[in-house]
Amino acid sequence: MNDLNNIISTFSSEEQHQFLNHLEKNNKRGDVKNIMLFKLLSNSNLDSKDICLKLYGSHKKNAYHALRKRLYQSIINFTANHNLQEESSVQMGVIKYLLAARYYLQQKEYKTAFKILNKAETISKEHHLFTLLNEIYHTQIQFADSNSSINLDELISKFNSNQEKQILEDKLNIVYAKLKHTLNAITYKGEIIDFQTILTNLFNQYNINIDENLSFKSLYQLMSIISFSAFASNDYLRVEPFLINSYNSIISYKSEEKQPFYHIQILYMIANTFFRNKRFKASLEYLNLMHNEMSLHRKKYYNTFSPKYHLLLSLNLNYTSNQDEAINLLEPFLNKKHTDIESLLDIRLSLIMYYFQKNEFKKALHIFSKFYHTDKWYIEKGGIDWVLKKNLTEILLHVELENFDLVESRLLSFQRNHYKYLEATNQKRVITFIELVIHFYNNPNEVTSDSFKETVKNSFEWTKAEHEDIFVMSFYAWLKSKITKKSIYETTLKVIKDE
Known part of the structure; x- marks a missing residue:
């Protein structure tokens, strides 16, 4: 029933207030547990067991699930009715104008009828109601001979x-x-x-x-x-x-x-x-x-787009030397629930990247521990490119933490699961990057040598900076930071700005 938590997370404060009023009006008994449950789900991060305890004083699992089911249905009914009123009010208004105008046309009250049709046309244009506009123009053309001020050719052109x-x-x-x-x-x-x-x-x-x-x-x-x-x-x-x-x-x-x-x-x-x-x-x-x-x-629409907006804002901040601000912006989303799962996954991966660039590898690994689903699940929710970035980041993270056994197992897994796809989609430079990571992992002391620098230089088909993908540049910046012995974040900003 995680859908319930996700739906509630999209409610604005005003919608929460309206829904609580809806519950109060529709509750037939003195039982207000549905209101209590909604408030707990809206304003706390308690798990199901704790919420059940607060509601019943004991773990009444069946009663709790039945209550969640009733609340879920109430939310669906409220949302449907609320949006039906909002979305249909304009269209219903135009339909009423159209019906009234047709009545007056039948009564030969042409001046009144055309005045109403003009009003309906203005509203329909503003709201892009093409189907209703079609009916309005059809009616105006049908009775055009009754209005001497109408330019029939112009009306047909609008139709x-x-x-x-x-x-x-x-x-x-x-x-x-x-x-x-x-x-x-x-x-x-x-x-x-x-x-x-x-x-x-x-x-x-x-x-x-x-x-x-x-x-x-x-x-x-x-x-x-x-x-x-x-x-x-x-x-x-x-x-x-x-x-x-x-x-x-x-x-x-x-x-x-x-x-x-x-x-x-x-x-x-x-x-x-x-x-x-x-x-x-x-x-x-x-x-x-x-x-x-x-x-x-x-x-x-604020809650609907909040994850997307804050994610993109934080990414801009991170790449303009405001990394701490970028981190502070996204950290509150780590424990939030939302229907936009893809953005929440991007938020977690972005935070991992920020901490990685900041050399706070253990913090990055802590967030990584929350990725407990299979790659297949993450491909369905975030896409294959997201999974590739996640797995590449994890390899680099274990390299930095010197988790040697995990580095080897993750490298083998990456080669086995993704090389075929990367070759087929002409993303061979990802494979090249992995080969360079393996070389660095096996020969860390050679990374600053002229021969390794030459190897890196000759390994890629370099793209002009303005055309290069910012996340590709970020992965390359890690490798360059090893060659130059500079910090990852400092090198990343320099690569983005100068390369």
């Missing part, structure tokens, strides 16, 4: 334009779904797929043409498609101009925000792209915009 937007949104939704499915096969299953060819074929197949008249949802899906390509090819620099230009285009003509969930996603995507391109100042600027959007709308 056609709206249909194109609806079709584009539907096409993007299909392509987004197919590409997400493809990316999952690459990221979470380790399948070898030509992502770029699939992307090109899908755009050709659905004849997608992009203009500036996109909704935030459509722009988010389009940006996601492009970002999938960047992720698959590890080339974030190429997509950066498109993301910025598209966002600036849509923001220039949208005076009011009607799709905040997608707007926040877009800002995160841009901030992440800037970070991956080592443009930290720009990334922080968009993170600030993201935080502003998260704080609006009564903080409805």
Whole structure:
């Protein structure tokens, strides 16, 4: 029933208050244990046994599980009703306007009817309600002869334009779904797929043409498609101009925000792209915009995006000489529960990296001890690249701690489980890096020699710094720190800045 804890963790303080009121109104008996349980799960890190003891004074396991089940169902009902009211209110309002307008048209009250239709059109445009706009334009065209001020050609043009937007949104939704499915096969299953060819074929197949008249949802899906390509090819620099230009285009003509969930996603995507391109100042600027959007709308989406936001903020801080601040930002998340498991895994791995760079290896190992699932589980939750980073980091950590038996077993495991995938996906430099780690591990005294420096220099096909992946550079920085006898963190910052 960990789902219950995860769901509660996404509630804002206002939503918690609203849900407690909901429970109080619906409780038919004097029994308030569901309220007590919700408060305990919201405000403490107690385990199930301790919570059960607080509720019943003894370990009534069956009663406790039944109570959790009832609370879970109450939360589902509350969430569904709450969102139904919020999401449908605008659409229901437009439908009422449309029905009223049609009634007045039948009564030949044309002036009143068209005034109501114009109001419905304005609201539908603001909220990108393409289906309802279609009905509005259809009605206006049907009765156009009753309104001498109507320009029929202009009205037909608006009708056609709206249909194109609806079709584009539907096409993007299909392509987004197919590409997400493809990316999952690459990221979470380790399948070898030509992502770029699939992307090109899908755009050709659905004849997608992009203009500036996109909704935030459509722009988010389009940006996601492009970002999938960047992720698959590890080339974030190429997509950066498109993301910025598209966002600036849509923001220039949208005076009011009607799709905040997608707007926040877009800002995160841009901030992440800037970070991956080592443009930290720009990334922080968009993170600030993201935080502003998260704080609006009564903080409805704040908890949802909190792990992503704090993770990316801490990464920017770490690579701009503010490592202690980065650590302080993420440490509170170590014991938090959230539905965004992928971000929580990234947070733990990032903290391990910070402590590793800081030479606090035992602290890093302590967090590592929390990774008790199998690699298969972590691939499903975090992806194959996350598992590769985790396993590489663990090898380096045991090298630093001189846990010789563990180094050998982890190296053999890495070679056995990942070499085939790395070769098939043209990531042979990871294999090269491992071979250099083995060489250093077996011959630590040779690491500062000219011959080893030459070996390192000749081992990689070097990429220009602006194109190189920041996390790849971080692993290389560890090796360079051994060659130069400088601290890992100092070397990392220098590699990121100067290489």
